[in-house]
Amino acid sequence: MQNRKPIIAIVACHKMIDGQSGQAVYQKYIDAVHFYGGNPILLPNTAAAEGNFEALVAAVDGILLTGSYSNVAPTRYGAAHIEEKEDLGRDELSFKLLAYADKQGVPLLAICRGLQEMNVYFEGTLYPDWREVEGFYEPHLEDASQPLEVQYQPVHDVIIQAGGRLKAFGDKWHVNSLHKQAINQVGKRLFVEALAPDGLVEGISLLEHPFMIGVQWHPELNYAQDDLSKFLFTEFIHYASQNQAQ
Numbered sequence: 001m002q003n004r005k006p007i008i009a010i011v012a013c014h015k016m017i018d019g020q021s022g023q024a025v026y027q028k029y030i031d032a033v034h035f036y037g038g039n040p041i042l043l044p045n046t047a048a049a050e051g052n053f054e055a056l057v058a059a060v061d062g063i064l065l066t067g068s069y070s071n072v073a074p075t076r077y078g079a080a081h082i083e084e085k086e087d088l089g090r091d092e093l094s095f096k097l098l099a100y101a102d103k104q105g106v107p108l109l110a111i112c113r114g115l116q117e118m119n120v121y122f123e124g125t126l127y128p129d130w131r132e133v134e135g136f137y138e139p140h141l142e143d144a145s146q147p148l149e150v151q152y153q154p155v156h157d158v159i160i161q162a163g164g165r166l167k168a169f170g171d172k173w174h175v176n177s178l179h180k181q182a183i184n185q186v187g188k189r190l191f192v193e194a195l196a197p198d199g200l201v202e203g204i205s206l207l208e209h210p211f212m213i214g215v216q217w218h219p220e221l222n223y224a225q226d227d228l229s230k231f232l233f234t235e236f237i238h239y240a241s242q243n244q245a246q
């Protein structure tokens, strides 16, 4: 094994910055990777371009798919509704990274929108708005009128399922929740790692892979204190270290 920190590629999103179009990653994702011993680099949408992609991923030991207020394009999972919050550049890059991680065994952690992308990559589907589905009663979506520290408070439990990777952590945890969309049909080859008490899918993994996990909550927010965040990031960076590009 080499003696350097594992390089973790973090997918960037389209954002308006000071009135101009830009590509950005929230600091908390960068800090969480850095805190647990990774060396974060940010990948803009142009990383998906042929020639660029191959050169960049050759230097990458692990991949982080972040949350985002944008949504996966409905056509990617066979739906036809109009999506007002698209980020097609992010979609293209994330789906390419997922294919690469799947084929090459590169460790990948997928958070919130990232989990939704991971499910769609494996041919699963999404509910465009879980509030329109009967039976979900937990407060999965934040109240945007509240300050951010309130929005990111833990609000419901997740029940960890037997036979998965999270079971080594424990049986249950209390998590934050800031999403309107949710997993409908679980993707092929995926294992359901965690469920909310109302049955909404909160965690998925590809068990045949060294480390590919998606979570619907935000472990990056309270990354240094929250026990399940510690577990997830420690495992992720551990497997990325083992995968170090030669």
Ligand SMILES: N[C@@H](CCC(=O)NCCCC(=O)O)C(=O)O
Binding pocket: 026, 066, 067, 068, 069, 070, 071, 111, 112, 113, 114, 178, 179, 180, 181, 182, 218
């Ligand atoms: N847009 C999707 C995914 C929600 C999500 O990723 N929220 C993250 C907010 C910003 C962040 O903290 O990264 C949905 O609504 O389901």
